Amino acid sequence: xxxxxxxxxxxxxxxxxxxxxxxxxxxxxxxxxxxxxxxxxxxxxxxxxxxxxxxxxxxxxxxxxxxxxxxxxxxxxxxxxxxxxxxxxxxxxxxxxxxxxxxxxxxxxxxxxxxxxxxxxxxxxxxxxxxxxxxxxxxxxxxxxxxxxxxxxxxxxxxxxxxxxxxxxxxxxxxxxxxxxxxxxxxxxxxxxxxxxxxxxxxxxxxxxxxxxxxxxxxxxxxxxxxxxxxxxxxxxxxxxxxxxxxxxxxxxxxxxxxxxxxxxxxxxxxxxxxxxxxxxxxxxxxxxxxx
Amino acid sequence: xxxxxxxxxxxxxxxxxxxxxxxxxxxxxxxxxxxxxxxxxxxxxxxxxxxxxxxxxxxxxxxxxxxxxxxxxxxxxxxxxxxxxxxxxxxxxxxxxxxxxxxxxxxxxxxxxxxxxxxxxxxxxxxxxxxxxxxxxxxxxxxxxxxxxxxxxxxxxxxxxxxxxxxxxxxxxxxxxxxxxxxxxxxxxxxxxxxxxxxxxxxxxxxxxxxxxxxxxxxxxxxxxxxxxxxxxxxxxxxxxxxxxxxxxxxxxxxxxxxxxxxxxxxxxxxxxxxxxxxxxxxxxxxxxxxxxxxxxxxxxxxxxxxxxxxxxxxxxxxxxxxxxxxxxxxxxxxxxxxxxxxxxxxxx
Numbered sequence: 001x002x003x004x005x006x007x008x009x010x011x012x013x014x015x016x017x018x019x020x021x022x023x024x025x026x027x028x029x030x031x032x033x034x035x036x037x038x039x040x041x042x043x044x045x046x047x048x049x050x051x052x053x054x055x056x057x058x059x060x061x062x063x064x065x066x067x068x069x070x071x072x073x074x075x076x077x078x079x080x081x082x083x084x085x086x087x088x089x090x091x092x093x094x095x096x097x098x099x100x101x102x103x104x105x106x107x108x109x110x111x112x113x114x115x116x117x118x119x120x121x122x123x124x125x126x127x128x129x130x131x132x133x134x135x136x137x138x139x140x141x142x143x144x145x146x147x148x149x150x151x152x153x154x155x156x157x158x159x160x161x162x163x164x165x166x167x168x169x170x171x172x173x174x175x176x177x178x179x180x181x182x183x184x185x186x187x188x189x190x191x192x193x194x195x196x197x198x199x200x201x202x203x204x205x206x207x208x209x210x211x212x213x214x215x216x217x218x219x220x221x222x223x224x225x226x227x228x229x230x231x232x233x234x235x236x237x238x239x240x241x242x243x244x245x246x247x248x249x250x251x252x253x254x255x256x257x258x259x260x261x262x263x264x265x266x267x268x269x270x271x272x273x274x275x276x277x278x279x280x281x282x283x284x285x286x287x288x289x290x291x292x
Numbered sequence: 293x294x295x296x297x298x299x300x301x302x303x304x305x306x307x308x309x310x311x312x313x314x315x316x317x318x319x320x321x322x323x324x325x326x327x328x329x330x331x332x333x334x335x336x337x338x339x340x341x342x343x344x345x346x347x348x349x350x351x352x353x354x355x356x357x358x359x360x361x362x363x364x365x366x367x368x369x370x371x372x373x374x375x376x377x378x379x380x381x382x383x384x385x386x387x388x389x390x391x392x393x394x395x396x397x398x399x400x401x402x403x404x405x406x407x408x409x410x411x412x413x414x415x416x417x418x419x420x421x422x423x424x425x426x427x428x429x430x431x432x433x434x435x436x437x438x439x440x441x442x443x444x445x446x447x448x449x450x451x452x453x454x455x456x457x458x459x460x461x462x463x464x465x466x467x468x469x470x471x472x473x474x475x476x477x478x479x480x481x482x483x484x485x486x487x488x489x490x491x492x493x494x495x496x497x498x499x500x501x502x503x504x505x506x507x508x509x510x511x512x513x514x515x516x517x518x519x520x521x522x523x524x525x526x527x528x529x530x531x532x533x534x535x536x537x538x539x540x541x542x543x544x545x546x547x548x549x550x551x552x553x554x555x556x557x558x559x560x561x562x563x564x565x566x567x568x569x570x571x572x573x574x575x576x577x578x579x580x581x582x583x584x585x586x587x588x589x590x591x592x593x594x595x596x597x598x599x600x601x602x603x604x605x606x607x608x609x610x611x612x613x614x615x616x617x618x619x620x621x622x623x624x625x626x627x628x629x630x631x632x633x634x635x636x637x638x639x640x641x
Contacts, residue, residue: 024417035427057452108317115310132604134549136571137597141331161324195309224435226552242437249441266438278426286500
């Protein structure tokens with residue numbers, strides 16, 4: 001009798017395991033399909049960047065062509081589109097604004113955690129309250145104000161305003177709250193370190209994990225930003241990369257190989273950097289979602 | 293005996309550094325974000341009489357701009373731009389924004405939820421989970437402008453575009469699908485791109501939410517013989533409610549500001565009303581009117597602000613620091629007790 005029930009048990013276990021195995025297989029197949037959907041457009045883009053127009057019009061293929069250099073030459077000869085200038089401009093803007101915004105955010109978050117002052121609560125509440133206000137809402141007033149200050153068609157409106165990033169402050173503060181020992185600040189004080197020096201030599205190194213994640217996000221956000229630059233920048237030599245891509249969308253350009261090359265130039269470097277930093281980026285996204 | 297010096301040390305206050313450290317942030321925020329917002333609100337009550345783009349000559353018109361964009365035109369009404377045109381364009385933009393968001397959000401949340409549950413289920417053997425996560429998040433970092441131009445090329449109406457060409461060659465369709473001419477298809481396409489770009493992000497958010505659920509609850513459910521559907525609906529979903537709400541609201545706020553893709557889907561001056569959104573309305577009414585129509589654009593901005601503020605207040609309550617609030621309550625209670633004691637003792641200290 002006991003033997004029988006044991007057999008039954010094995011049977012149930014076997015069934016259970018096969019069931020699990022089948023389910024795992026189905027799920028893996030679905031995941032593979034989704035991964036292909038994510039990657040295929042990018043792959044086709046790269047392939048088309050290596051082919052000429054007539055090849056492209058003949059249909060899609062997975063095999064690269066040999067027109068890469070010709071497409072690239074056509075693209076850089078184009079009036080008003082200079083991928084390299086776009087790269088440089090976007091890099092200057094995204095680089096400087098994200099570095100500065102992460103520094104100021106860390107400073108603000110540090111103050112909100114380390115010091116006790118009367119307006120600490122209201123200051124944090126204010127940051128929370130403005131966390132979700134979109135740029136579009138104040139755009140008209142912003143553009144007018146920049147015209148009045150004489151900053152129209154300069155990079156100042158693209159760099160300075162984003163230095164005050166409520167979301168970055170919020171993230172760094174949450175990180176600090178959970179992992180920053182306040183005693184260390186006290187210890188530094190006893191050793192005679194000035195407050196600002198304590199922030200630079202102890203605060204920043206300890207906040208590095210949160211800051212680097214936020215730096216990556218700020219960089220991607222500012223690199224991809226299209227709305228603000230397209231309202232502020234008017235001369236083509238100052239165009240950012242997304243603005244250059246916008247000029248490619250016009251129906252004027254019938255050389256598809258060249259157009260695909262332009263899009264590829266704007267996407268591929270970003271993807272390469274993403275795959276290198278993906279571990280930190282994914283972790284950062286996950287941390288952003290932890291809300292009890 | 294406490295000396296004077298000792299007493300002074302006790303009272304060293306570092307509060308002023310708190311203020312010094314937060315000044316840069318607040319200064320920049322007030323000058324470059326808050327002041328422009330206040331100005332936008334002011335513009336929404338004015339009419340720009342200037343003949344030149346650079347100069348602004350405001351004239352107070354009350355709620356006229358709001359009346360134009362929000363109410364239907366009546367015959368014989370005195371309008372300074374076309375009331376009917378503004379109203380039609382704005383209500384369409386509002387409708388499109390919600391339509392595109394709904395078409396994007398519901399498939400996205402279902403897909404992300406399924407994937408998140410699968411990826412966090414330890415019993416399932418899925419090889420290469422890490423790679424899947426990285427690949428699925430990838431579309432989120434790509435420049436939206438580039439994605440839009442790429443999609444325009446891949447889905448163009450002619451039979452040469454990648455999608456039409458492939459479908460024709462496979463024999464699934466007889467004539468090319470008019471992705472960009474049919475407004476419904478165009479909106480669906482935009483929603484599809486949004487889903488493509490955001491499902492990985494939502495999936496990771498939900499995964500970290502599921503990871504935060506006490507594993508013993510899942511174990512208990514398993515011991516009680518719950519099947520995976522029961523575990524999902526009775527354990528995972530109820531406990532994920534705060535994160536689901538957070539995802540819903542942030543996605544809605546993001547959807548309300550959708551600009552890049554709808555804007556680029558209308559190349560040149562060829563503006564199709566079918567894909568106009570609130571953000572492209574704000575942009576185009578201002579940027580593309582010769583005299584810079586700040587009034588209607590400003591009013592639309594304020595409407596967007598009200599919508600996002602209402603939604604944002606939900607996020608605000610989710611994000612509030614619960615420890616801090618509990619602390620404050622505790623301190624208040626202590627103070628009250630201390631005050632009561634003081635009163636009882638009659639002497640004070």
